[in-house]
Amino acid sequence: MSSCGAPDQSLPANVDAGKEIVLTGKVTKGGEPVGGAFVRLLDSTGEFTAEVVASDAGDFRFFAAPGDWTVRALHRTGNGEATVSAAGPGLHDVAITVA
Amino acid sequence: MSREDVLVTAAWSEENLGAPGVVFVEVDEDASAYDTGHIPGAVKVDWRKDLQDPVRRDFIDRAGFEKLLSARGIANDDTVVLYGGNNNWFAAYAYWYFKLYGHESVKLLDGGRKKWELDGRPLEADPVSRPETTYSAKDQDLSLRAFREEVVEAINAKNLVDVRSPDEFSGKLAAPAHLPQEQAQVKGHIPSAINVPWSKAANEDGTFRSDEELRELYKEAGLDEGKATIAYCRIGERSSHTWFALRELLGYSDVKNYDGSWTEYGSLVGVPVEIGAQN
Structure with a gap:
């Protein structure tokens, strides 16, 4: 059981992007991927929901309920955040730049 | 008991790497983090493999704990500094566990692995071995550990703090x-419990909030300071984090962790269960 694994771009076989809301993206700095950031999912009121560690290539992924989300990345070289509106099932891309 | 007695900063920790009588211990659910890089000199404890009985649903016994700490090279008079990933969930669990078996000097590294990494402090992947010791544990201090009968009796009588997410x-x-969506047979919470998610006790860098903020947080949520308290979550790790905040930081005297937590309670036959958000 891994709770904060570092996901790659592909989805696990048991995940159906036609049914689930998947928030996925990459953490970058100056156009280059940043690995190992702590990526936090915050709900529309700013409340903490989940946290994962981005992979070496900067990738992260969350499963979420419908709604507006803020994804915030913390890294030793800087922090950054982005918002994403997920109305329904599918892959919702969210790119985060840390500075 | 004050904050300085139970929490150390990342800066203090880095200054005390290799100091005699100080042992750093990384505790994780997924031990692979340690293997790719850990605080220099830190030994590893695996939450599942090292601390749970391999057959029964319980902890390793006193002799097992003695064997584990002896093998890790931890002596009775060492100061143990615990840290880990997941905002210190499993390190807080280990802190509670070390207290349960009577270790005298144990501290939590405030912010755990996250704060250490965000500060850009050194990590190394070299294997660590310490000379074996002869560790002697005490009997479990059951004033720290709640079992199911006591939890049922605590409904409407003691503070029950459910530290899981609102959902x-x-x-x-x-x-x-x-x-994974697993384990308990039903969903919901223990009647009369207040819901204070563990995350509210932490800043975004994983450090604990100030004593003033913590006191206000639990008071606001309805914690009765005049009553004993039992904290629970799903498997007892997030509630160790809150147990630490309530007993070790705020100094409330009668605070227990219910390690059976929802995984056990939600599978019991005949006990009351409530669903729905907190009023």
Whole structure:
């Protein structure tokens, strides 16, 4: 059981992007991927929901309920955040730049 | 007991790497983090493999704990500094566990691995071995550990603090959104419990909030300071984090962790269960 694994771009076989809301993206700095950031999912009121560690290539992924989300990345070289509106099932891309 | 007695900063820790009588211990659910890089000199404890009985649903016994700490090279008079990933969930669990078996000097590294990494402090992947010791544990201090009968009796009588997310509390989810949906037979919470998610006790860098903020947080949520308290979550690790805040930081005297937590309670026959959000 891994709770904060570092996901790659592909989805696990048991995940159906036609049914689930998947928030996925990459953490970058100056156009280059940043690995190992702590990526936090915050709900529309700013409340903490989940946290994962981005992979070496900067990738992260969350499963979420419908709604507006803020994804915030913390890294030793800087922090950054982005918002994403997920109305329904599918892959919702969210790119985060840390500075 | 004050904050300085139970929490150390990352800066203090870095200054005390290799100091005699100080042992750093990384505790994780997934031990692979340690293997790719850990605080220099730190030894590893695996939450599942090292601390749980391999057959029964319980902890390793006193002799097992003695064997584990002896093998890790930890002596009775060492100061143990615990840290880990997941905002210190499993390190806080280990802190509670070390207290349960009577270790005298144990501290939590404030912010755990996250704060250490965000500060850009050194990590190394070299294997660590310490000379074996002869560790002697005490009997479990059951004033720190709640069992199911006591939890049922605590309904409407003691503070019950459910530290899971609002969706787990209300019965929408059986586990945190990013963990497998497993274990308890039903969803919901223990009647009369207040819901204060563990995350509210922490800053975004994983350090604990100030004593003033913590006191206000639990007071606001309805914690009765005149009553004993039992904290629970799904498997007892997030509630160790809150147990630490309530007993070790705020100094409330009668605070127990219910390690059976929702995984046990939600599978018991005949006990009351509530669903829905907190009033």
